[in-house]
Amino acid sequence: MRVFLQQLPGGADPARYLQLTLQPDLFGGWELLRESGVVGGASKLRRELFLQVEEAYSAFEKARDAELKRGYQITYTSGVPPR
Template identity: 45%
Template sequence: MRLLMQQQPLAGEVPRFFQLILQQDLLGGWTLTRESGLIGGKTQWKREVYLERDQAQAAFEKARDQQLKRGFLVMFAQGAEAPR
């Protein structure tokens, strides 16, 4: 599952983005990758590993909801269970 969000920039500013990727690893666990930063500039990566899909899904939804509250808009959603 993948979600790309973008914040509307003020005049003359570079837009900020936030990306969430949730995928199953080879050992049956789940990895949640968060990437954020300026489009075309510096980015930050963070990876979290979960043993259960439900825990990973809850973390994905919590991160998504936090960014929506900060004014990010969903630009792209991919996956069989793409978030609303």
Template identity: 50%
Template sequence: MRLLLQQRPEGTEAPRFVQLMLQADLLGGWTLICESGQIGGRSTVRRDQHLDRDAAFRALEQARDRHLKRGYQLMFAQGEAGR
């Protein structure tokens, strides 16, 4: 699953983005990858390991909701809609 969120730019600067991705690993766990930064500029990547899919999905939902409260807008969603 992949989500792309963007924040409206202020003035002439490029918009900020957050990309959230869920990936299964080879040992049966799940990784939540969170990439954030400014479009066309530097970005940071953070990886969080989870033992099961439900915990990883809850972490993805919490990260999404946290960024939506900060003014980001959902621009793109790919993958399954539910569990």
């Protein structure tokens, strides 16, 4: 499951993006990947591990909703919830 969000540039600020990806790992757990940065520039990748799919999906929704409140807009989604 993946969602791509962008924050449109304002004034002299460049456009920013955030990509959230929820996927199973090789050991039966789940990982939430958060890639963020400036469009066309450097990026940062953070990874969180979860044992239960419910916890992982809850963290995914919480991260997505927090960024929507900060002014990001969803530009692309793929996949279905892993429930």
